Amino acid sequence: MSGPGQTDRAIGGDTPRITRSSDLAAAGRQDSPARSGDALYEDAQELEREQQAMLETAPVEQGYQEALAGYVQAKHDQVERIEDRLENLIEQQQARLQQTFAAQPGLLSRGSTKAAWQAQQMQQQARLQSLHGRLEAVREIKDSMGIHGPRIEELATRKLRAKEPGLANDFDEMQEAQRRHQALLRKQEQEKKLKQQQDNQQQLGRGQRLSMSQPR
Numbered sequence: 001m002s003g004p005g006q007t008d009r010a011i012g013g014d015t016p017r018i019t020r021s022s023d024l025a026a027a028g029r030q031d032s033p034a035r036s037g038d039a040l041y042e043d044a045q046e047l048e049r050e051q052q053a054m055l056e057t058a059p060v061e062q063g064y065q066e067a068l069a070g071y072v073q074a075k076h077d078q079v080e081r082i083e084d085r086l087e088n089l090i091e092q093q094q095a096r097l098q099q100t101f102a103a104q105p106g107l108l109s110r111g112s113t114k115a116a117w118q119a120q121q122m123q124q125q126a127r128l129q130s131l132h133g134r135l136e137a138v139r140e141i142k143d144s145m146g147i148h149g150p151r152i153e154e155l156a157t158r159k160l161r162a163k164e165p166g167l168a169n170d171f172d173e174m175q176e177a178q179r180r181h182q183a184l185l186r187k188q189e190q191e192k193k194l195k196q197q198q199d200n201q202q203q204l205g206r207g208q209r210l211s212m213s214q215p216r
Contacts, residue, residue: 037086037134044082044138051075051145079142086135093131097124 100121105113161168 037089037131040082040086040089041134041137044079044141047075047078047082048141048145076142076145079138079145083135083138083142086131086138090128090131090135093124093128097121097128100124 105117
């Protein structure tokens with residue numbers, strides 16, 4: 001797992017390490033008031049782009065699937081931490097909104113004071129709504145980044161076929177052989193059932209003829 005000032009681990013063997021220039025989602029970094037939901041959402045998008053770039057450029061070699069799974073899971077975990085931080089921001093924003101509500105001006109307060117309070121309350125509510133929207137967007141990104149997600153499997157399959165056409169061809173031939181074998185088994189089973197039905201009908205016919213030939 002990458003941290004501040006560190007690089008992500010290499011993907012298998014002596015391949016170059018995949019690094020991040022900004023460490024956007026480094027573990028342990030504390031959110032400051034300047035860190036907004038928009039910035040955290042951009043962090044999650046950047047992690048998604050890095051993951052896709054890794055899948056497009058990573059070498060296909062022995063142990064690739066294990067290394068790929070570890071790297072993808074690391075990115076997935078980083079986005080989970082962004083999700084946690086957004087949830088914390090939402091809790092903080094809810095507390096601010098409650099404080100604003102508690103500071104509601106009295107009936108005898110000046111109109112300008114009431115107007116300022118209403119404007120502040122609307123601003124806090126809009127901020128909370130924005131954070132909830134960003135949280136849902138980050139969760140969608142997180143769900144799409146799972147190792148068994150359709151996008152990940154599609155990219156991995158495309159990379160495998162581009163880098164290892166021989167292996168992909170062998171796999172296709174194996175699948176075709178399995179399909180032919182299964183088709184043969186189904187045909188044999190159908191023929192077996194048909195023969196069994198014919199045998200039963202023949203036995204029934206012989207029994208009926210034998211019964212009719214016996215003297216009454």
